[in-house]
Amino acid sequence: MTSLSDFDETRLGGATEALSAYAGRVVLVVNVASQCGNTPQYEGLEALYRQYERQGLAILGFPCNQFGEQEPGTSAEIAEFCSLTYNVTFPMFERIEVNGAGADPLYRWLKRETPGSGDADVEWNFAKFLIDRDGRPVKRYGDKFPPADIAGDIEKLL
Structure with a gap:
């Protein structure tokens, strides 16, 4: 059975990272964008990360430009925006596609395997997928x- 640990992704800056680095942790995977009406959610995501990171939470941000071209910047621009505007400290990855033929394998898996997801396309920026300590998706949250409001579900898994 596939788990989060079976995927490799590229961090902002170009280094490949095996997601097995997050084995044994509760993980929230989020497709993000810098110029979206939902962009202020970075603040809430960072607050969750700071509150629960020591207990085993990881948040993984995946910039995506598929929705209204709201993430047009370079990797360096995305990193700078996240750092300066929202003081993001959780791991950020290179821009990916989450839907369609070019969808990243991680997102194809998340959409297919998350209970209740029904393999449905990601609807917009800041959709969230919660993954348990065994690397299995357990819940999907809309943009x-x-x-x-995810804190209670995170606490149950920690």
């Missing part, structure tokens, strides 16, 4: 779902 408008506030990060703070």
Whole structure:
């Protein structure tokens, strides 16, 4: 059975990272964008990360430009925006596609394997997927779902 640990992704800056680095942790995977109405969710995501990181939470941000071209910047521009505007400290990865023929394998897996997801396309920036300590997706949250409201589900898995 496939798990989060079976994937490799590229961090902002170009280094490949095996997602097995997050084995044994609760992980929230989020497709993000810098010029979106949902962009202020970075603040809530960072707050969750700071609150629960020591207990085993990881948040992985994946910039995506598929929705209204709201993430047009270079990797360096994305990193700078996240750092200066929202003081993001959780891991950020290179821009990917989440839907269609070019969808990243991680997102194809998340959409297919998350209970209740039904292999449905990601609807917009800041959709969230919660993964348990065994590397299996357990829940999907829509783009408008506030990060703070995920805290209870995170606590159950920690």
